[in-house]
Amino acid sequence: MADDGLIDWLAEELAPLGTLSHRAMMGGRTLYLDGTVFAILDDGELWLKADAMSDAIWDEAGCPRFTYQMGEGRSGSMNYRRAPAETYDDGEALREWAKLALEAGLRGPVKKKASKA
Numbered sequence: 001m002a003d004d005g006l007i008d009w010l011a012e013e014l015a016p017l018g019t020l021s022h023r024a025m026m027g028g029r030t031l032y033l034d035g036t037v038f039a040i041l042d043d044g045e046l047w048l049k050a051d052a053m054s055d056a057i058w059d060e061a062g063c064p065r066f067t068y069q070m071g072e073g074r075s076g077s078m079n080y081r082r083a084p085a086e087t088y089d090d091g092e093a094l095r096e097w098a099k100l101a102l103e104a105g106l107r108g109p110v111k112k113k114a115s116k117a
Contacts (some may be wrong), residue, residue, distance in 0.1 A: 003029060003041045006097070010046075013091040013100055037108070038101040040080055043112065044089065047080035048101035051108065079104075 010031070011020040018034035028042035040047045047066045048056050063081035070076050087094040 003044060005066060006041065006044065007031075009053065010094070011093050017095060017098060017101070033098070033102055033105075035103060036105040038105040040078075041082075042066070046083040047078075048083050048097055049104040049108075050079050050081045050101070050109065051104040054100055054104050 007020070007022060007029070007066075008116060014020050014033060016046040016074050018036075021032045021035070022029045022041075025040065028040055030037055031039040031041065038049050048063075050065075065077050066082070067077045068078040082091070082100055083097060087097050
């Protein structure tokens with residue numbers, strides 16, 4: 001998969017924040033730091049988690065919201081923002097934006113595990 005090199009670089013640069021893991025998701029990948037969702041990769045682009053508390057920061061930086069086509073001319077969006085361009089070549093900038101995304105992930109609802117019958 002083309003994102004493997006990017007994931008390796010992200011894991012190295014984000015190591016001070018935690019352990020990076022990922023799983024396949026609808027043609028892309030969901031990224032986790034120490035088990036908390038903080039980003040997605042789609043077509044080689046990094047999208048970082050946002051929420052109501054951080055939206056103004058993302059807006060000020062000009063980071064658009066992740067949108068996708070749902071079919072029948074409809075589109076949807078998810079609360080992820082395109083990573084600023086500097087995050088792809090500046091590890092310090094990446095870590096700062098990733099911290100913001102991780103905070104949003106930590107504020108999000110905790111998913112309950114399915115109970116075994």
